[in-house]
Amino acid sequence: MIAIIDYGAGNIFSVQNALDSINAEYILTNDENIIRKSDGIILPGVGAFKAAMDKLNSSGLVPVILEQAKQKPFLGICLGMQMLFEKSYEFGECKGLGLLKGYVDLIEEKDLIVPHMGWNKLEISQNCRLLDNIGENPYVYFVHSYKAFCDDDVLYAYCEYGSSVPALVSDGKFVFGAQFHPEKSGNTGLKILSNFVDMIGECK
Amino acid sequence: MLAKRIIPCLDVRNGKVVKGVNFEGVKDIGDPVQCAYEYNLQGADELVFYDITASHEGRGLFLDVVEQTAKKVFVPLCVGGGVSSVEDFRKTLRAGADKVSINSSAVKNPQLISDAAAIFGSQCVVVGIDAKRDGMGGFTVYINGGRLDMKRDLVEWVKEVERRGAGEICLNSIDTDGVRGGFDIEMLNAVVSSVRIPVIASGGAGKLSDFADVFKKTNCSAALAASLFHFGELTVSQVKDDCRKNGIEMR
Numbered sequence: 001m002i003a004i005i006d007y008g009a010g011n012i013f014s015v016q017n018a019l020d021s022i023n024a025e026y027i028l029t030n031d032e033n034i035i036r037k038s039d040g041i042i043l044p045g046v047g048a049f050k051a052a053m054d055k056l057n058s059s060g061l062v063p064v065i066l067e068q069a070k071q072k073p074f075l076g077i078c079l080g081m082q083m084l085f086e087k088s089y090e091f092g093e094c095k096g097l098g099l100l101k102g103y104v105d106l107i108e109e110k111d112l113i114v115p116h117m118g119w120n121k122l123e124i125s126q127n128c129r130l131l132d133n134i135g136e137n138p139y140v141y142f143v144h145s146y147k148a149f150c151d152d153d154v155l156y157a158y159c160e161y162g163s164s165v166p167a168l169v170s171d172g173k174f175v176f177g178a179q180f181h182p183e184k185s186g187n188t189g190l191k192i193l194s195n196f197v198d199m200i201g202e203c204k
Numbered sequence: 205m206l207a208k209r210i211i212p213c214l215d216v217r218n219g220k221v222v223k224g225v226n227f228e229g230v231k232d233i234g235d236p237v238q239c240a241y242e243y244n245l246q247g248a249d250e251l252v253f254y255d256i257t258a259s260h261e262g263r264g265l266f267l268d269v270v271e272q273t274a275k276k277v278f279v280p281l282c283v284g285g286g287v288s289s290v291e292d293f294r295k296t297l298r299a300g301a302d303k304v305s306i307n308s309s310a311v312k313n314p315q316l317i318s319d320a321a322a323i324f325g326s327q328c329v330v331v332g333i334d335a336k337r338d339g340m341g342g343f344t345v346y347i348n349g350g351r352l353d354m355k356r357d358l359v360e361w362v363k364e365v366e367r368r369g370a371g372e373i374c375l376n377s378i379d380t381d382g383v384r385g386g387f388d389i390e391m392l393n394a395v396v397s398s399v400r401i402p403v404i405a406s407g408g409a410g411k412l413s414d415f416a417d418v419f420k421k422t423n424c425s426a427a428l429a430a431s432l433f434h435f436g437e438l439t440v441s442q443v444k445d446d447c448r449k450n451g452i453e454m455r
Binding site: 020116118160 | 205206207208209244249274275276278279280297298299300302324325326327328371372400401402423425426455
């Protein structure tokens with residue numbers, strides 16, 4: 001059973017539809033006992049970093065997230081991915097979950113259309129379970145104005161937009177973050193989600 | 205590199221596609237969910253549903269269509285027509301839309317753009333604009349399906365739309381809409397050069413080369429068409445193949 005963390009800042013409908021279509025079991029929850037008992041966790045998120053972190057902090061779920069992300073597969077999507085990092089500079093400095101080393105800041109190249117919105121090609125820099133059998137350089141759907149700045153060791157896939165944009169990050173263990181929306185990335189996205197579900201099965 | 209998007213638009217009335225769609229081997233599908241599914245198979249990068257229902261019951265049917273589509277099609281879904289409040293945004297997003305498009309209601313109440321962006325995020329706020337040449341070298345904004353001239357300068361309006369937090373603009377040229385002589389390159393360039401957010405070209409597509417043309421001559425992010433795809437004159441995959449041949453990045 002996957003726990004989708006419900007803290008009021010998520011793109012939960014699309015994520016639920018995508019999980020339904022691959023027959024994955026999930027529960028939308030803000031109950032820390034359910035999160036502890038789950039086999040895997042998804043942290044969705046849209047909107048502004050600070051607003052979402054504020055909601056997550058006031059939900060009281062941060063300690064259980066930090067504890068459980070070290071024990072079972074954990075996937076942050078879009079803003080949920082950005083929140084895995086130490087901090088963001090969106091509307092002033094704001095502390096993140098700190099599960100991955102790095103920070104989040106504006107996409108600022110000159111003459112670039114922002115938000116980075118649409119389908120961009122994944123360049124895989126390290127193999128990982130989530131990227132199994134997705135083909136070479138598939139397109140996935142992005143929509144964001146801020147991006148992660150991180151070291152190569154946590155970077156598993158990126159795309160080119162002005163410069164390199166981290167697309168899939170991981171601590172190499174249980175923590176994963178997708179800047180793109182797997183739930184909106186057609187068959188490629190569904191494959192990535194079902195890889196995550198398979199990984200959960202293998203880790204049980 | 206970021207691919208340019210090809211977006212089919214479906215007009216829906218009382219839960220049915222208005223003109224019906226003729227897909228190869230399948231005649232006149234009136235079911236919007238099935239149409240959306242077919243477009244998805246053709247490689248549509250995003251889908252737009254536009255509700256032209258006036259009645260309350262029709263609105264309910266429309267949201268059912270959105271909900272059923274979102275369960276079957278995993279590409280971004282933009283929904284417009286009849287959205288005039290934050291509550292309408294909420295209902296539409298709850299049905300599974302990823303983006304909500306507002307047009308006349310944004311002109312009448314620009315605060316709606318700011319409110320929706322603050323509550324739901326800029327990524328889901330698309331402002332649709334109908335504009336026309338003013339005869340003096342500029343363009344003005346129209347509302348109510350292009351019937352009412354608001355005497356509002358287009359360039360000023362798009363700047364305000366961006367400042368208020370819209371994530372994207374869908375620009376429909378009344379001058380080229382229905383003429384089928386190609387997208388309005390001049391109007392698009394006036395808008396694209398005034399904002400940083402993505403602009404979708406709408407209105408005027410009549411033949412295959414119009415798509416590659418708009419991407420070569422403007423920096424718009426996507427091109428939208430309705431009747432061309434409705435009547436099966438062109439498929440989304442034909443359009444994308446032609447763009448690729450012309451060196452344009454496509455998914």
